Every structure is written in C-alpha cells, then in structure tokens.
Amino acid sequence: MHRRVAIIGAGQAGLVSIKACLEERLDPVCLESSESLGGLWKLTDKPYEDNRASVYSCLVTNIPKDLMGHSDYPFSADTPMFPTHNVVLEYLKNYTKEFDLDRYIKYNCHVQSVKLKEFTDDNEGIGSSSWIIEYLDNGVPVTETFDFVIAASGKFNQPIFPSLSGMDRFQGDVIHSGAYRDNSAYKNKRVLVVGSSNSAGDVANDVAPVAAQVYLSCRAGLWVVPRFASGYTPLLHQRNTRFMKYVVGRILPQWLYDIIIESKINGFFDHKKFGLNPKKPLKRSLSVAANDEIQGKIVTGSVKLKPEVSTFLVDSVVFGGKVVAIDSVILCTGFDSRHDYLPESLRPGQTTPLYRWVFPISLGRRPSLAVVGYVSTTNAIFPISEIQSRLVAAVFSGRVELPSVEAMRAEWGKWVAFIRGTFNTYRPVVDPIHYSDAIAAMLGCLPSPIDLLLSDPRLFRTLCFGPAYPTAYRLQGPHAWAGARQCCLGAPTDLYGAYTAGAKVPDIHHRGRTAGHLSIFLLFSALTFFMLQYLN
Secondary structure (H helix, E strand, O other): OOOOOEEEOOOOOHHHHHHHHHOOEEEEEOOOOOOOOOHHHOOOOOOOOOOOOOOOOOOOOOOOOOHEEEEEEEEOOOOOOEHHHHHHHHHHHHHHHHHOOOHHHEOEEEEEEEEEEEEEEOOOOOEEEEEEEEEEEEOEEEEEEOEEEEEEEOOOOEEEOOOOOOHHHHOOOEEEEOOOOOOHHHOOOEEEEEOOOOHHHHHHHHHHHOOOOEEEEEEEOOOEEEOOOOHHHOOOOOHHHHHHHHHHHOOHHHHHHHHHHHHHHHHHHOOOOOOOOOOOOHHOOOOOOEEOHHHHHHHHHHHEEOOOOOOEEEOEEEOOOEEOOOOEEEEEEOOOOOOOOOOHHHHEOOOOOOOOEEEEEHOOOOEEEEEEOOEEEEOHHHHHHHHHHHHHHHHHOOOOOOOOHHHHHHHHHHHHHHHHHHHHHOOEEHHHHHHHHHHHHHHHHOOOHHHHHHOHHHHHHHHHHHHHHHHHHHHHOOOOOOOOHHHHHHHHOOOHHHHHOOOOOOOOOOOOOOOHHHHHHHHHHHHHHHHHHOOO
C-alpha cells in the first residue's frame, strides 16, 4: 500500500523532505507555488509574491560551506568557503538532480487549505488521520487526499512591519528588507536602516558606498560577529564543536563563558568604543549580525549607529530629541512564518505545542502532519531541516515511535521556558549540536563515542574537537553513506579547495601537536567521552 505524503514547498526544506520520504519508502508529492525550486534562494524582482521572501543580490552566507551542506551531499571542494546566494541555489539544483527529486515536484500549485479528514485516538495518544488538500494547479482547482502532510514552506514569508511612531506622516519611501534587491535606488540618499540582524548589517553595508549617509538604528544594540577567526579560519569552527558544547559549556559558569566569548569578539571589534552597545550577552542575544565589512563602514562614518527611533517627521526622524533628515527607510525587522493553509489549531506558533519543533502534540504519538524548517539556529538551517525531515519520514513510516504525549508536552514546556528566560521572547531557537544530536539518537545515527575512541581515534578527534559536520549523521545507522568518514576527515582540506587548485593543505584543526598537547587531548577526550555518553 502506497502511503502518500504531501510536501508543501520546494525550497530547501521541501527538497530534503522528498528525499527523506523516499528513503523510508513513502510516496511524496511536493506542491510548489512557483515555477521553480529553491524557495527564498531564488533572486526575484517580485517582492512578497505569494508571501515568499527572496534573497538580495549582495547576500553571502554567514555559515562556512562544510557546516552548511547536506549530510550525504556536501558542497563541492571548489565552492568558495562562504557561498553567495546564486551558488547556494545551484547547489540545491544539483542536489535535486543527483537524487532525482524533480519528478516528485508539481510546480505552480498554490495550496489553499489543508483539512483533517478524520482523526481517531485510542486514549493512549496513538491516533490516525488523513488529510484533504485543496490547491490550484496552474489555476485549476484540485482536491486530493493524502495520508501525511509536511509543511515545508519556511519561516521567511510574512514581513514584519513594526509600529513606529509617526511612520504614517513620513513622506519618503519605506520598504521591508524582503523587498530589497540592490542599492541602485539609494544613490546620494540619506538612508535609515532599522534593525539588528544579519539583514540589517548586509543592507547597511551594501547601501553605504552609494548613499550620501546611512544610519543604522538598533533598539537593543548590535553584536557584530566576524565570519573569520585568526588565520582566516571560520569562527564557527571554534565555537561550534562538541567539545565546546558538551564540556566547556557545562563546566564553565555562564558568566565566565560569556566573558571569554565576548572578549574574543571584542578583540576583533570593540563594541563599546564604537557605540554598538548590545544590551544582552552574545549567547542570549537575538541582535547579532555576522559581517566582516560593516566594521569598516562604521569606523569611516559612512554608517552611523543610532538608538531606537523616537518618532518620524515628514522628512526626518527623531532619535532621543535629535532630528536627523532622511530620504528613505529600509526595515530589516524580520519575518513571521505564515502557514495560513493549515488548520488554525495546528499552525506553528506559541499556542501550538510542537514536539522537537516539528510535530503538533495534539495529534498524538503517531502524528500524520509535521513542520520542517520552522526553527532558528546559531548555525546553518540546512542540516537542521534535513535531520528534521529524516525524523518525520521515520515517524510516518512507523520505524521511529515518539514518546508519550505527557513526555512531549513536558519537553516542549521546558524548551519554551528556556527560550523565554534566555531571550525574553518566544522564538523557536535551537542549539545546532544539542538539537541535532538528540534527533540523531532517535534515528539511530548518532555516532558512539566509545566505539570511535577505541576503533577510530582520528575520527573521534575530528567529531569531538573539530566542527560539527552534518556528515557525521551518515556514518552509521539507517541510510548511512559510504563516503561520510572520508568527507569528515577531508573537510579541512576541501574548505580551501576553491583557492588551492589541488595543492595539499595542512589539517588546520590538528597541526602542531606536541607531547603536552597530546596529554591534554587525551585528558579531555576521556572527559568528552563521558559527557557525550552519559550526560547528553
């Protein structure tokens, strides 16, 4: 019997969902509202079309390619360390071609509604259901029934326009960053960029060379984090390791951890001296921009930092009593996820408990609907969406069973309490290593520290002390990939493949070991082993 899965959206989350369903021998049908795949990675001149966001022309990823790729399909060695948006789109197209996913996608299909056809519950939280989906196929109404539904339409689809005092009387042009494409409209203009995020840093940096002046208004200050550490190695290679998460993060008091991390960041760019004044420690702040160029714009004055907007006037803006003339405003104030096609009680949000930010708990231990790609993370979203999709397909196929409803509600409650306590708001933010490792354990693909320490010390060292490569989740278990080990070990060389033209590159993570380093390594290896094995 074919169990049909409707996947809504053919962006990155939709593509990995198709592949995961095929791995579990499910029958996927992907409904994509546009004429091509790629989601927000498609550069378009039609902002907000069908509530879809799109990249701007200057976008460069803030995640290195070795941490951004899929677990069994890494970026090629000749890809630049930090790909541009068009390189990422090409990667997604190649991924689709490699695994023959396009045949399962129906383009120009606009989903109108997803309705629960039937639902039964055996009083133990194990229910069953099917779904009626109404959509327009090239304008023609279609109604189909599916056994399962994956909402993979993303979270960057509803621009947030904040309520700012006096905005209605301002006569200049105002756009959201979702409609920003390039700086051509801002030559010799005085531009106000509102926001404290990656997009705010990108847009301010892009507009500054052509504008008369750029002002960057950050309500909660701003952490500017470089992509690179010393030696032009990615900063995330130092921060995003299992050793840092499972050992350092648990041993050091939070205040000391904050001091160490922030001292390192301020070593690149002193935030206090240049007036960025972030109001929260870096680890608990949502006001973070990964950028290596805007620092220079701030230093030279082409970008001037401003506090929160007090009010707008006809042709100016007021900051704490000081009037500043401006011509244009670009709001880099984020997006809300929009899942209007789902029943209201199942739409992702703070009133809909989601187990692991994926499964509506109200549907019980055997849910037939899931959300993929809804979370935010301090790392790349691609590996997160992929591990989510693998879990969804495994649950739909019956290979993995979820905990009791009570246990799922308790875990969700703890996550929400932690997020509210950390960020003082509701936002599904996850730590990439803790979150992915937890799901990998459910899937049976989390590498065993004991086995690796005894059988493959080199790989153990890489996985514990090196960056958290997504490929680690294909080393063993269901749907393992034969090339996973070599990919993990060869990643430090491949990272520089676009620049070295085949020359041998030293292992940047482990070079220069001395006997003293070795003893320290063995000590922390044992500690890491116990942490990973017993405290995860």
